[in-house]
Amino acid sequence: xxxxxxxxxxxxxxxxxxxxxxxxxxxxxxxxxxxxxxxxxxxxxxxxxxxxxxxxxxxxxxxxxxxxxxxxxxxxxxxxxxxxxxxxxxxxxxxxxxxxxxxxxxxxxxxxxxxxxxxxxxxxxxxxxxxxxxxxxxxxxxxxxxxxxxxxxxxxxxxxxxxxxxxxxxxxxxxxxxxxxxxxxxxxxxxxxxxxxxxxxxxxxxxxxxxxxxxxxxxxxxxxxxxxxxxxxxxxxxxxxxxxxxxxxxxxxxxxxxxxxxxxxxxxxxxxxxxxxxxxxxxxxxxxxxxxxxxxxxxxxxxxxxxxxxxxxxxxxxxxxxxxxxxxxxxxxxxxxxxxxxxxxxxxxxxxxxxxxxxxxxxxxxxxx
Amino acid sequence: xxxxxxxxxxxxxxxxxxxxxxxxxxxxxxxxxxxxxxxxxxxxxxxxxxxxxxxxxxxxxxxxxxxxxxxxxxxxxxxxxxxxxxxxxxxxxxxxxxxxxxxxxxxxxxxxxxxxxxxxxxxxxxxxxxxxxxxxxxxxxxxxxxxxxxxxxxxxxxxxxxxxxxxxxxxxxxxxxxxxxxxxxxxxxxxxxxxxxxx
Numbered sequence: 001x002x003x004x005x006x007x008x009x010x011x012x013x014x015x016x017x018x019x020x021x022x023x024x025x026x027x028x029x030x031x032x033x034x035x036x037x038x039x040x041x042x043x044x045x046x047x048x049x050x051x052x053x054x055x056x057x058x059x060x061x062x063x064x065x066x067x068x069x070x071x072x073x074x075x076x077x078x079x080x081x082x083x084x085x086x087x088x089x090x091x092x093x094x095x096x097x098x099x100x101x102x103x104x105x106x107x108x109x110x111x112x113x114x115x116x117x118x119x120x121x122x123x124x125x126x127x128x129x130x131x132x133x134x135x136x137x138x139x140x141x142x143x144x145x146x147x148x149x150x151x152x153x154x155x156x157x158x159x160x161x162x163x164x165x166x167x168x169x170x171x172x173x174x175x176x177x178x179x180x181x182x183x184x185x186x187x188x189x190x191x192x193x194x195x196x197x198x199x200x201x202x203x204x205x206x207x208x209x210x211x212x213x214x215x216x217x218x219x220x221x222x223x224x225x226x227x228x229x230x231x232x233x234x235x236x237x238x239x240x241x242x243x244x245x246x247x248x249x250x251x252x253x254x255x256x257x258x259x260x261x262x263x264x265x266x267x268x269x270x271x272x273x274x275x276x277x278x279x280x281x282x283x284x285x286x287x288x289x290x291x292x293x294x295x296x297x298x299x300x301x302x303x304x305x306x307x308x309x310x311x312x313x314x315x316x317x318x319x320x321x322x323x324x325x326x327x328x329x330x331x332x333x334x335x336x337x338x339x340x341x342x343x344x345x346x347x348x349x350x351x352x353x354x355x356x357x358x359x360x361x362x363x364x365x366x367x368x369x
Numbered sequence: 370x371x372x373x374x375x376x377x378x379x380x381x382x383x384x385x386x387x388x389x390x391x392x393x394x395x396x397x398x399x400x401x402x403x404x405x406x407x408x409x410x411x412x413x414x415x416x417x418x419x420x421x422x423x424x425x426x427x428x429x430x431x432x433x434x435x436x437x438x439x440x441x442x443x444x445x446x447x448x449x450x451x452x453x454x455x456x457x458x459x460x461x462x463x464x465x466x467x468x469x470x471x472x473x474x475x476x477x478x479x480x481x482x483x484x485x486x487x488x489x490x491x492x493x494x495x496x497x498x499x500x501x502x503x504x505x506x507x508x509x510x511x512x513x514x515x516x517x518x519x520x521x522x523x524x525x526x527x528x529x530x531x532x533x534x535x536x537x538x539x540x541x542x543x544x545x546x547x548x549x550x551x552x553x554x555x556x557x558x559x560x561x562x563x564x565x566x567x568x
Binding site (some may be wrong): 069 | 396400401404405408414418421422425426429495496499500503514515517518519521523524539542543546547550553554
């Protein structure tokens, strides 16, 4: 059980701090960074306070909210249907698939909070590594049942996983995984350096494999780097908790790491050494991944599908000509892959099927009004 | 929470015009924060469902006379709060006692669960700890934590929503966080004692 510093609570009491956490501006960020400059110990305090603020936020989504909202809507509609004014207005039901039409305005489900991670968008920070995803440039190959995704560019690239997790691949890094993972677990093989932000799914634990190590993840964000010259691997936990063990001997030695702890695997001696990360080390900046936003305004659905294909690395099969005239306005965020797929297909009155690692979409052309 | 302001206002205007699609879209956009907030104010799920449904029916029926609120989510939460308080006034005080009992049983359960979780040392333990600590706060304190951290409202907005003055908001928030801190520290203290006893 970690001890929480008094000063962390003081930060949470500070209204300006909360204000900054929720809606950062250039000015407020500069001010807080200046404050952190004065004493490096403050960096850790800020990090912890941000974590708690985030936890307090994510704790508030009631588990059955989606269910409730569907029930309420059902009753609401039946009540309103007895109102003549309502019936004569245009048909609409956010819960069923309406007939396709040329224009479909759809607003996404507010997905239940599953991802942890605070949001800073568009602000350059000194102590936090701003991350602007550029999702399109990761080469994907389908190998047997798995996807292999390699960053062949010279800058880091972000890729999405179907469960809502995100991975930032450094240049040259690659991951290999089943597109939709397994039924009872989620596994991924990593070569090179990457940062992971893993969505919490208690029924399916997440495992990251490197050449010699396996990292068992419990809802967290962490970084894996391999020292090129000696082959040593470092796993550093930014938030949450992971368990690291050697592939050859998983039962014998399993190290559990929490935030700001790291483990070093020595390639020569095959030793796992745990040490605490020096928070004042400015060389490492904690990573904050901005939430995914794909905004489409009257965009051809073919373009949207292509975007999804690139972001997730999952091959799509559909007749481009059929959907050529379908335009969709929608805003996709941190939903899982299937939720996004559902939203887009509903918009054009199409259906999808997942076979193996690939998606097949069928439907009729969109009618012109 | 990011406010996408212009499209909200557009939706609202369309809804005022009688556009059912817009109405549905507004529902989708705001229902979850409404449920989250309503749950804090009204532990009775069925009642909450009724009140939220009524709220939307009333909105639809009176849409032509509605103004265009500056912040729609805030407006809806306030409207819901007003409804729930009015309903609360008509209810038996027994329901309040039921609620207190429920909270009491809940914390007893959480305490025993907590020890076994600590033994297993799962990641969940922190969140369980936090959740349990939150449940020890008064309902008003829990409400204000949600308003500040989940709904993301400023002190001014909270003051207007809860119909209190600005200073009360600061005080209540301060008390709530202090209480939370105490409750989180307590188990650590208990474990240390246990550890010492068992040593």
